[in-house]
Amino acid sequence: MNDDIMDDVLNPQTSEVTSEVIKTNSDITNDTKYKPGVGVDVGTSNIVVARQLEDGTFVNRFHRDMLYPLDASEEAIDLLERSDYLYVKVNDKYYIVGEDALRLVNAIGKGEIVRPMKDGIMNPSLKESSELLFYIIKAVVGDPIAEGETLRFSVPANPIDRDLNNLFHQMVLQNFFTQLGYNAKPVNEAMAIAYDCNPIAKTDEGNLPLTGVSISFGGGMTNIALSLKGLDLHSFSITKSGDYIDEQTSIVTGSPKSKIIKKKEKELDLGSFDMSDRVLTALSIYYDEVINRVIFNMSKEFKNRDSEIDGEIEIVVAGGTSMPKGFCQKFEQNIKTSNFPFKVYRVRHSESPFYSVSQGACIRAQADHQKQN
Amino acid sequence: MSDYRKSSKKNTNKPIDNLDLEALARLVAQEVSKNINTTTINPSKKEIQEELKFDPTSSLKQLADNMVVQRGNKQSNFSDLGGVKETKKDKNTTDQTIDILKDLED
Numbered sequence: 001m002n003d004d005i006m007d008d009v010l011n012p013q014t015s016e017v018t019s020e021v022i023k024t025n026s027d028i029t030n031d032t033k034y035k036p037g038v039g040v041d042v043g044t045s046n047i048v049v050a051r052q053l054e055d056g057t058f059v060n061r062f063h064r065d066m067l068y069p070l071d072a073s074e075e076a077i078d079l080l081e082r083s084d085y086l087y088v089k090v091n092d093k094y095y096i097v098g099e100d101a102l103r104l105v106n107a108i109g110k111g112e113i114v115r116p117m118k119d120g121i122m123n124p125s126l127k128e129s130s131e132l133l134f135y136i137i138k139a140v141v142g143d144p145i146a147e148g149e150t151l152r153f154s155v156p157a158n159p160i161d162r163d164l165n166n167l168f169h170q171m172v173l174q175n176f177f178t179q180l181g182y183n184a185k186p187v188n189e190a191m192a193i194a195y196d197c198n199p200i201a202k203t204d205e206g207n208l209p210l211t212g213v214s215i216s217f218g219g220g221m222t223n224i225a226l227s228l229k230g231l232d233l234h235s236f237s238i239t240k241s242g243d244y245i246d247e248q249t250s251i252v253t254g255s256p257k258s259k260i261i262k263k264k265e266k267e268l269d270l271g272s273f274d275m276s277d278r279v280l281t282a283l284s285i286y287y288d289e290v291i292n293r294v295i296f297n298m299s300k301e302f303k304n305r306d307s308e309i310d311g312e313i314e315i316v317v318a319g320g321t322s323m324p325k326g327f328c329q330k331f332e333q334n335i336k337t338s339n340f341p342f343k344v345y346r347v348r349h350s351e352s353p354f355y356s357v358s359q360g361a362c363i364r365a366q367a368d369h370q371k372q373n
Numbered sequence: 374m375s376d377y378r379k380s381s382k383k384n385t386n387k388p389i390d391n392l393d394l395e396a397l398a399r400l401v402a403q404e405v406s407k408n409i410n411t412t413t414i415n416p417s418k419k420e421i422q423e424e425l426k427f428d429p430t431s432s433l434k435q436l437a438d439n440m441v442v443q444r445g446n447k448q449s450n451f452s453d454l455g456g457v458k459e460t461k462k463d464k465n466t467t468d469q470t471i472d473i474l475k476d477l478e479d
Binding site: 047049052055056057058059060061062063080086087088089097098124127135136139140142167168171172174175185195198209210229230231351352354355359363364366367368370371 | 396399430433434436437438448449450451452453454455456457458459460461462463464466467469470471473474475477479
């Protein structure tokens with residue numbers, strides 16, 4: 001590693017990537033009064049943990065679910081000693097965790113970030129994925145505030161476009177949280193968004209709460225649920241989502257994925273972008289494809305099931321992949337020109353799209369707590 | 374099928390130490406989970422009906438238990454992780470949702 005690169009690595013302020021940390025954990029004091037019940041969004045790209053204060057405020061702790069592997073060489077040890085990067089060492093490898101992983105790969109310019117999760121479940125191609133994930137989850141979630149505190153963790157529905165059953169993934173996570181001392185149960189990822197955003201259906205009998213379609217555009221998957229008064233009528237997932245957009249854009253433009261992610265998060269506006277910029281153009285095209293694929297499959301699934309809700313429904317949208325400007329407008333435009341089987345009076349973006357799954361899971365965990373007490 | 378032994382050397386007589394439990398658990402889970410039927414069954418197919426009698430959940434549970442067995446040497450330089458973001462939410466709306474949800478079964 002040459003000195004210039006080493007400077008970049010050791011002085012992240014001079015690097016192009018900036019951290020998005022809003023508060024440090026030390027700002028959360030032991031006096032903070034949380035309501036019992038914690039929600040965890042175990043996503044492909046991020047792990048987000050939500051707790052709620054007595055005044056209704058949600059406190060979300062988030063961690064980017066990324067790793068940068070380094071062989072345990074003298075050079076690596078030197079780098080780690082001279083920096084404040086957070087890492088886990090498993091066997092003969094160091095794994096730099098979180099935002100640091102992205103910062104490091106951008107600064108070094110070689111290697112690729114790896115993830116303990118892939119397509120919504122534990123990454124089968126990363127041998128140490130469960131150990132790394134357990135380590136990370138433990139550090140982000142922390143201890144229960146009371147013995148056997150209720151916890152809900154998000155799980156994807158089984159995908160309709162891949163032969164995959166998530167039961168095993170769900171059981172492993174349940175064991176993780178039980179070992180940490182929680183009374184843990186899974187919650188469907190898209191239903192968690194319904195609990196957070198409360199879609200309203202307008203019917204002849206009046207407004208129905210928790211009724212409509214909720215969609216979580218995650219990194220590995222898009223999760224969709226049709227709900228009626230809080231009941232999950234039909235839920236499923238589609239595997240091509242944010243990661244697919246990044247990978248395809250990387251292939252057609254020849255840019256590394258880490259650069260694509262940075263550009264997507266900092267510059268992309270789906271309503272207006274510079275057509276001469278190949279990366280932004282490719283991102284926009286693949287976003288359009290993912291949106292249209294979701295609308296096509298939703299229409300097919302709901303028609304096949306003869307799902308019926310009288311009146312007009314609301315669609316609520318959240319998830320990290322829905323963050324670029326113009327996403328919701330694009331989704332609403334495309335659904336208006338589709339054969340979607342329900343009357344839709346509005347497509348609503350979550351007020352906090354990145355935190356909606358964890359907040360919804362937290363709401364469900366609080367309901368569990370009240371029920372058991 | 375990928376190797377579940379760490380070493381590809383032949384004639385090793387220490388199978389337990391060398392087993393990569395996690396990889397093995399994954400492979401078995403992959404196979405077992407294929408037998409969990411989540412679709413509508415045609416009752417005229419006897420063999421499918423018989424398969425329904427077998428519930429592989431307990432096998433999956435045992436495999437899942439195995440996944441959190443701590444293996445190898447590990448160390449980290451952190452005890453907690455993550456940035457924090459607060460979002461304001463109307464307390465009444467949340468409470469109304471909780472009231473609906475606490476009456477629902479899983």
